[in-house]
Amino acid sequence: MTSLSKKEPAGPLLEIEDLVVEFAGDEETVRAVDGAGYTVAPGETLGVVGESGSGKSVTAMSALGLIKPPGRVVSGRVVFDGSDLRAMPRRELRRLRGGRIAMIFQDPMTALNPVMSVGAQIGEALRLHRPGMSRAKARARAAELLALVGVPGAERRLKQYPHEFSGGMRQRAMIAMAIANDPDLLIADEPTTALDVTVQAQVLDLIRLTRRETGAATVLITHDLGVVAELADRVVVMYAGRVVEHGTVAAIFDSPRHPYTRGLLESLPSLDGEVGDLTPIPGSPPAPGEVAEGCAFAPRCAMVRDRCRVERPELVQSGTRRASACHFHHELAGEETDARA
């Protein structure tokens, strides 16, 4: 399925398992990620959805080894292409960052240095991984990259500063930096959230194009299910630091087997439905650190029962290549049965 140049898909490219990340505060330690994990196959696009604070960004950052104090990876495994990132020496980890694993940040406004020309910043991404590369070469390659991501007049644009770029153009420049070293894994953290709706579509197209160009696997972190539906092969749904459901996009969108996923889908406007049909999920996610017994979603769940408040549901297989962390996923699987209130 993926591009020809890639090796045989021997195993997952990225494997995160039972990850626990804590942030030490002044008073108490907050657990942002509580046993989350997922795998990404070579060339695959994985959508990771969840509300803010669900730990989706932190989980992905651990793949870069970029969780810094006061944050700390307490336990779990992060394996990239067979090597354990948590045991990897810092020097090697740095070689991976921006090399085989690259990142696209959410806000192109702040992720570019305002006092450095765009060309210099793309050149930086290149020269960090090719110490021998001359300035002139880096410049020429930067122009190529800018042209590739659809910035017109790339040669002239190199000399400009970020404030002379529009939001969409800046995100294009960010993407150019990310793909500068032909990564195997691209982590896109809310790549379209900070952009105008019209520009969002363009950037999504661009991500699709770069995926084709580089054959890179992509972890697409977003709270926008529409983006996931457009781009992802598989979806991971996170809630309160844990994975509550995962499966292929088709499976999850057609028949969600976790009440939270179902809630997310019902709160999504559709073109044919009335605006009044939107059903928001009541309440708000638990504050991180508010360690409740049982299922973290129970207080907001429409089909909550006594068992949910005492026993924490594990993520279990719920069909082929999908899993759900709901005690009653069988009921949801049944078919379009209405959950009792």
Added chain:
Amino acid sequence: MTAMPAGAPAEKVSKKPSLEKGPGPGGAPSASPRARAVRRFRRNRLAVAGGAVLGTVVLMSLLAPLIAGDPNAVDLDAVRQGPSGAHWFGTDTSGRDVFARTLYAGRVSLLVGLAAALGAVVVGTLFGAVSGLFGGVVDNVIMRIADIVMSFPTVVVILVLAGIVGPSVTVLIVAIGMTQWPVAGRVVRGVTMSLRDREYIQAAEASGANARWLIRKHIVPAALPPVTVTGTLAVAQAIMLETTASFLGLGVRPPQASWGNMLNDAQNLTLIQTMPWLWIPPGVAIAVTVLAVNFVGDGLRDAVTPGGRT
């Protein structure tokens, strides 16, 4: 390039092509932050005047061999003479030309001022950036060292060093640089800490940058404007320290002239009262130079602080 022969209105238009050229001397509105700072500086009259005076002082010191004679030539037939056509500022107790000595002394004072300030700024920037970037224990250790250094009276350090290795220009530069770096260090630390959480620093890290790269490519350029200001003010401070040390006989060694040791030569009361040409030239030179440097420093600070008075 554009329509030149269009008359008066074209003159306004003709400014626009410089927009495309980016930060040009014309000062286009969309120019780089540096060009904007230069423009703000130019509007500050006091700073520009300071710069002009400073430029004159530097030029006269550098061109001393062309303007004046040998500063160490002793003419025992013309000792302690008042200003005259042959000796514009008169002669000192050994019959040396005061004008020549004042100019040559400027070389030493400026050299010490610039070199010591540069050393202080380089060391301070390095320590400040490391301190701010790493934080935690590293930050604590460096900042406590800075506190200790700041609590040393510089003159005493110079005195001790001069006592051990003998007074010289090098000792002055090293001693002043060693004791003045915490000022720049604190400034850079502050800048670094405010940058550390910026997303573009994280983005650079996610691209595989190490601490050295971050400091060189992102922190130093951002810290340069405020550090230039502290550096300039450090030059004034260093010149004062040089004169103080030389006046006390711990700095520049005679017969080499320095503004400080020229004042030293004019120490006794009779000389002060009867031969003002011995102490007025070096005294005025010190005051004017330090004042000019400070004006330039203030101007730079206002120029690089957007939103400050313009």
